[in-house]
Amino acid sequence: MAKDKRAMLEFWRQDLANLARRDRLRALAPRAGVDFASNDYLALAAAPELAKIAQEALAWGTPIGAGGSRLLRGNHPEHEALEEEAANFFGSETAMFFGAGFAANEALLATLPQRDDLIVYDQLIHASVHDGMRLSRAPRRSFAHNNVEALEDALRDWHRNGGTGRPWVVVESLYSMDGDFAPLDDIVALASRYDGFVMIDEAHATGVYGVGGRGRAAAFEKHDNILTIHTCGKALGVSGALVCLARPLRDFLVNRGRNFIFATAPSPLIAACVRGALRLIERADDRRAQLKARVALAAKELRARCDIAPSGSQIQPVVVGADGRALALAERMRQYGYDIRAIRPPTVPEGEARLRLSLTLHASETQIVRMISDLGEALRQEKI
Numbered sequence: 001m002a003k004d005k006r007a008m009l010e011f012w013r014q015d016l017a018n019l020a021r022r023d024r025l026r027a028l029a030p031r032a033g034v035d036f037a038s039n040d041y042l043a044l045a046a047a048p049e050l051a052k053i054a055q056e057a058l059a060w061g062t063p064i065g066a067g068g069s070r071l072l073r074g075n076h077p078e079h080e081a082l083e084e085e086a087a088n089f090f091g092s093e094t095a096m097f098f099g100a101g102f103a104a105n106e107a108l109l110a111t112l113p114q115r116d117d118l119i120v121y122d123q124l125i126h127a128s129v130h131d132g133m134r135l136s137r138a139p140r141r142s143f144a145h146n147n148v149e150a151l152e153d154a155l156r157d158w159h160r161n162g163g164t165g166r167p168w169v170v171v172e173s174l175y176s177m178d179g180d181f182a183p184l185d186d187i188v189a190l191a192s193r194y195d196g197f198v199m200i201d202e203a204h205a206t207g208v209y210g211v212g213g214r215g216r217a218a219a220f221e222k223h224d225n226i227l228t229i230h231t232c233g234k235a236l237g238v239s240g241a242l243v244c245l246a247r248p249l250r251d252f253l254v255n256r257g258r259n260f261i262f263a264t265a266p267s268p269l270i271a272a273c274v275r276g277a278l279r280l281i282e283r284a285d286d287r288r289a290q291l292k293a294r295v296a297l298a299a300k301e302l303r304a305r306c307d308i309a310p311s312g313s314q315i316q317p318v319v320v321g322a323d324g325r326a327l328a329l330a331e332r333m334r335q336y337g338y339d340i341r342a343i344r345p346p347t348v349p350e351g352e353a354r355l356r357l358s359l360t361l362h363a364s365e366t367q368i369v370r371m372i373s374d375l376g377e378a379l380r381q382e383k384i
Helices: 002-008 010-021 048-059 077-090 101-111 127-134 148-160 184-193 247-256 268-282 285-306 323-336 365-382
Strands: 094-098 118-122 140-143 167-172 197-201 226-231 241-245 315-321 341-343 353-358
Touching (some): 077 094, 077 226, 077 241, 077 268, 094 101, 094 247, 101 127, 101 197, 101 226, 101 247, 118 127, 140 148, 148 184, 241 247, 315 323, 323 341, 323 365
Parallel strands (some): 118 140, 118 167, 167 197, 197 226
Antiparallel strands (some): 094 241, 226 241, 315 353, 341 353
């Protein structure tokens, strides 16, 4: 019987062994060393101000669990207060709160584009978008990263070949692995010429960029054809995601979005914390200035000590190519006392394994300079 039980699991054992042979096996690792790995860019996750907001919400009797889906009894006043405040904050007609950014992107792509539409997405778009597209009835097509001409070619070809619906252009305002910015003005203008919608994932920009941390797409929020996704678990320091969109699209999601209809509602306590976090980031110009200074310092040091071109944002890739090299380099940096993770395919393209340096207020300027100096030494030792 024991042998039979082992045989039942053999497929999974072999798949994991294959991943290990290719230096692709993942494993959970504890936090250790100076933080150059998290997305807590403004160091709000454990900030006393945010803890106070949570304590006050609990003292007011805000429940931790929702107890049901939003369409049942799970629709708490904190959800509605957050959505109203978020719409006012970001400048959109309405907002919708999801339990995670992954769930939000999946729900939007699975629900809103229709059979005659076309989803056109940047080739480096987040995995959650890919999962949503797999559930969508609409066909999809990628375009070269940040290449507006390639996007226009895709839209023109679809239209010439009889496309009758509307295109849905899906991009990130700041890309999570390359740390570069999308040319939003050109993308929005182009999509609008083709009567298309634009979904802009602001996950890594919300809180960090724009007036009061409103993100890079703030100027487009009032446009009916613009949807923005603001992740709450990165610079905001909490969890969940806010989708800002026109009211008919929100109402359609409430009626047709399976991810929304059948999921237990997010925690009302978390909703209260996100509402407080929005107020914190609006007043966080000092934190943003500190982060900007760290980004500029890192850019200078990376050029001088590592001959690496800076990305221009708080996300800095160090592309080394082979998966094993990325793992070895990450381990060496861990030994130096830094929490830096190796990123391998399929998260990034084949042959582009890397370290992902995340600059946050958890690391001082002195620690940043020391880390980059040690990185330069590690790169020389590894002969990468």
